Amino acid sequence: MMNTESNTTTNDWDALMRAGLAGDRAALTDLLVALEKPLFSxxxxxxxxxxIAEDLLQETLVTVVTKRDSWDPSRPLRPWVYTIARHKFLEHRRRSRQVVALARPETIPAPTAGSQPSSDRHDLQQALATLNEPIREAFLLKHFARLSFxxxxxxxxxxxxxxxxxVRFAVQKLxxxxGEDHAND
Structure with missing residues (x-):
């Protein structure tokens, strides 16, 4: 079995999916475990x-499994998976017919052990909440999911x-x- 910790690389994701397509159920399970944390985030x-994020995560993972034959192995898996997650979010928003409200500081979960200090995390969450959705999403995909432009x-x-x-607009706004002390975070 491959390492499914958060340091699993995109190449590992691709290899796990290829093995899953070849019938290796353990590899497919490992892939789903590796996808959980970055997709939930x-x-x-x-x-x-x-x-809601947990529900959307589960819907995304089910779709990854059920639609895995539609993935083109000549292309990277990561954008395919994040596109599914994004579409699940957009479907949810359409179903609920609600405008996604910006998070109030008291609704942001407490940081977990090993995360950045709570005041920095809180400041970042508040700053991200000021960005409009397409700009925030582009920033998150580039800097948190580490996708290419x-x-x-x-x-x-x-x-x-x-x-x-x-992304450039988001970085400048953040x-x-x-302040400049957070510019490279």
């Missing part, structure tokens, strides 16, 4: 609700220059809000 930052553009269904512009 991404979905939580989009919806600002841990219960091309992958961000594909997921958001926008041109690459627009993805770059959104620098303005957080």
């Amino acid at each position: 991404y979905l939580f930052r989009l919806c600002r609700n841990p219960e 091309e992958e961000v553009a594909a997921i958001q269904e926008i041109p690459v220059p627009t993805a770059k512009s959104r 620098r303005d809000l957080l």
Whole structure:
């Protein structure tokens, strides 16, 4: 079995999916475990609700399994998976017919052991909450999911220059809000 800790690389994800497509159930299980933390983090930052993020995570993982034959092995798995997660979030938002409210500071979960200090985390969450959704999402995909600009553009269904512009705008806005000491976080 491959290592499924948070340091699992994108190449590992691709290899696990290929093995899963070949019938290796353990590899598919390992892939799902490896996807849980980064996808939950991404979905939580989009919806600002841990219960909804967990539901969307489960829907995303089920779709990854049921639609795995539609993944093109000649392309990276990561953008395919994040596109599924994004679509699950958008479907949820349409179903609920509610505008996603920006998180109030008291609704942000407490940091877990080993995370950045709570005041920094709180400041970052508040600053992220001030960004409009497409800009926040582009920033999260680029800096938290570590996707390329091309992958961000594909997921958001926008041109690459627009993805770059959104991320650049987010970084500048976050620098303005957080100060230069957080600029490289």
